[in-house]
């Protein structure tokens with residue numbers, strides 16, 4: 329399956345983004361955060377396009393040819409490949425944050441368990457952890473980081489609407505969990521998105537440990 333690019337997109341730019349996505353996917357798969365071909369990853373190409381993982385591929389063996397082009401409505405561009413079912417959640421992030429360059433979505437065990445545990449409250453409130461400073465805009469452990477937990481659904485417009493409602497209420501959003509499913513986070517480049525994902529994985533793990541210890 330070959331990817332045709334619109335004239336406005338330099339092939340080198342698409343190739344570099346595809347490479348960066350594949351590298352991140354392989355590393356996150358190695359960490360065990362993408363079981364059974366789950367999870368999806370993307371990077372912005374320009375105001376109108378993003379590169380995203382093709383649906384159903386083993387993230388541990390991902391290469392450049394497993395990445396495809398979509399428009400900001402989540403439709404395939406220049407390929408017959410099928411984008412991930414959750415592409416609409418990626419393109420929503422690029423539409424809402426013009427500065428977002430990379431979006432990561434994983435299904436680690438910690439993310440999955442935490443999403444179930446905190447779904448009853450609708451959010452996880454992180455406070456007092458030094459590692460909160462890894463999240464852009466947080467300069468002290470004293471700040472409060474709220475990560476919403478949205479109900480899972482196979483109907484993507486419902487999830488898109490929940491994210492929109494949170495943002496339209498003026499609440500800050502660095503990441504969100506989907507109940508029984510996984511996490512979404514993003515960044516101004518791949519490194520920042522990776523830092524956010526790793527920090528949140530760590531923080532969620534700490535919150536779960538405190539509850540295991542009844543602390």
Ligand SMILES: [Zn+2]
Pocket residue numbers: 366367368414433435509510
């Ligand atoms: Zn998912």
